[in-house]
Amino acid sequence: MSSPPLAIIPPAHPLVGRVTPPGSKSITNRALLLAALARGTSRLTGALKSRDTTLMAAALRQMGVVVDEPDDTSFVVTSPGRLSRPDQPLMLGNAGTAMRFLTAAAALCDGTVILDGDDAMRKRPIGPLLTAMQSLGIAAAAPTGCPPVTVQGRGHFGSGRVEIDGSLSSQYVSALLMAAADGQGPIEVVLAGKDLDARGYVDLTVAAMTAFGAKVELVDRTTWRVAPTGYTATDFVVEPDASASTYLWAAEALTQGRIDLGVPIEAFTQPDAKAAQLIRMFPHLPTVIDGSQMQDAVPTLAVLAAFNATPVRFTGIANLRVKECDRIRALATELSRIRPGLGREDGDDLIVAADPGLAGQTLPARIETYEDHRIAMSFALAALRIGGIVILDPACVGKTYPGYWDALRALGVEMRQL
Structure with a gap:
């Protein structure tokens, strides 16, 4: 059963504060x-x-x-x-x-x-x-x-x-x-x-x-x-989730804020942490991004790319078609729901037709999330700069980041359940 839609009001200030990301x-x-x-x-x-x-x-x-x-x-x-x-x-x-x-x-x-x-x-x-x-x-x-x-x-x-x-x-x-x-x-x-x-x-x-x-x-x-050793019981510390952290890194970049995650980027061993290097380049992301080795970060980067100075093509992402949903199609469809042609499929590539002028506009769009946590969390980033965006079934983020909406609220983002 889907949860009530969530309207996000773009903050009029940089997002500043400390957020502890969930474990990986x-x-x-x-x-x-x-x-x-x-x-x-x-x-x-x-x-x-x-x-x-x-x-x-x-x-x-x-x-x-x-x-x-x-x-x-x-x-x-x-x-x-x-x-x-x-x-x-x-x-x-x-x-x-x-x-x-x-x-x-x-x-x-x-x-x-x-x-x-x-x-x-x-x-x-x-x-x-x-x-x-x-x-x-x-x-x-x-x-x-x-x-x-x-x-x-x-x-x-x-x-x-x-x-x-x-x-x-x-x-x-x-x-x-x-x-x-x-x-x-x-x-x-x-x-x-x-x-x-x-x-x-x-x-x-x-x-x-x-x-x-x-x-x-x-x-x-x-x-x-x-080797056929079996396993030995041990105490084990789980590092913070790099995929979840990409949303916070991107929110910081989009609002020119400062979000302290309590752990340096260099401490992450997960592949999606590579996205941090790209996010630091915003609004000058590369024109081609190979997402093959950081696939769960691609939705974050794709929404960020909507505000980039130049268009971005995402390659090496064919496997995104068999994730929680067909993420290539979902990203293209929902980006184009914000503005026609903003995202499109080219074979198994995704092309985002960047436009820095989107920031500050009101472009009413009800974002379908396809029961996919990453679609919901990534399109919330678009709502930080564009008015009128509503996230459908926001509770789907519970798959990997149940506290996501609370984290954004703690940073001063206003939301309204519809």
């Missing part, structure tokens, strides 16, 4: 799974509490893991070191990380595991991951190539060599790597086809695995060797 969704969901695979008790601090991480935690509880939540930014995970077969299907909404990671981890259960999601999830491809798992002798099937998925767990992940096409999603690679530490012997994960869509996220995975005691060797640029 990507790292939180990795750490939750690794803690669940580790015997003993692990304490995760600085973690994100959002729709996606709540779904991951709930699924782990269904598989016999104790997940306590002592405060708003912590999980305490106590596990026997193995996952039990759930009595009911794992319902994962539209949480892509949870679906991909748990599909591989389901092989570590004894018996049949069904993983399903909402209507949007049932359109998100998972075939390449299942093909890779099948090559290891794991029975895994999804008749449509998208969830629901049925996995016949056998208590381990096998051994040997597995090839995976990671061009559609790096999450397939991360899913295999994390499950591989519970193999019967060493497992080599090898990239097939073109390079990864977002290699930095695999680096995040390897770093988290290492923190939980796994041994992962990068054999070459396309091959990882994972």
Whole structure:
């Protein structure tokens, strides 16, 4: 059910203040799974509490893991070191990380595991991951190539060599790597086809695995060797979410403000932090931006580009078509709702016809968010400089940043629920 629309009034002042961004969704969901695979008790601090991480935690509880939540930014995970077969299907909404990671981890259960999601999830491809798992002798099937998925767990992940096409999603690679530490012997994960869509996220995975005691060797640029070490319970600190931080960096740039996030840009290890360098260039963003290695930052940059001095073409973003929605189409459509022709698709590229003169205008537009948190949060940035913008279903930001609207209010942005 959608939430009431939200009208945003452009502030007449620079946004100045301190905002603590939420913990990284990507790292939180990795750490939750690794803690669940580790015997003993692990304490995760600085973690994100959002729709996606709540779904991951709930699924782990269904598989016999104790997940306590002592405060708003912590999980305490106590596990026997193995996952039990759930009595009911794992319902994962539209949480892509949870679906991909748990599909591989389901092989570590004894018996049949069904993983399903909402209507949007049932359109998100998972075939390449299942093909890779099948090559290891794991029975895994999804008749449509998208969830629901049925996995016949056998208590381990096998051994040997597995090839995976990671061009559609790096999450397939991360899913295999994390499950591989519970193999019967060493497992080599090898990239097939073109390079990864977002290699930095695999680096995040390897770093988290290492923190939980796994041994992962990068054999070459396309091959990882994972030893069958299993995992060791540990205390783990989750860094702030770089994707969420891009909205605040962009809000600062658009309003010529000063927003202190409490952490220097250099401290982020997530790929989307690369967007900070581009945001610093505003209003002189490059005419071509390759978004392949910072895909979740593309909506932020695309809306920022609407106010740039020159048009911007976004390339390397074909995979945005299979995110929570078709983000290329959504961005083009909603930018053009503000002003016809402001955004357009060119194949799998997005072209933003920049116009600094948009700032200060009133251009009434009701922004459709497609149940996609990143569309809602990025178009709120346009409303900082353009009057008349209304965000539909604003509560969809709860997927990764439940406190987003409160953060903007704390910086002095006025809003009105319609």
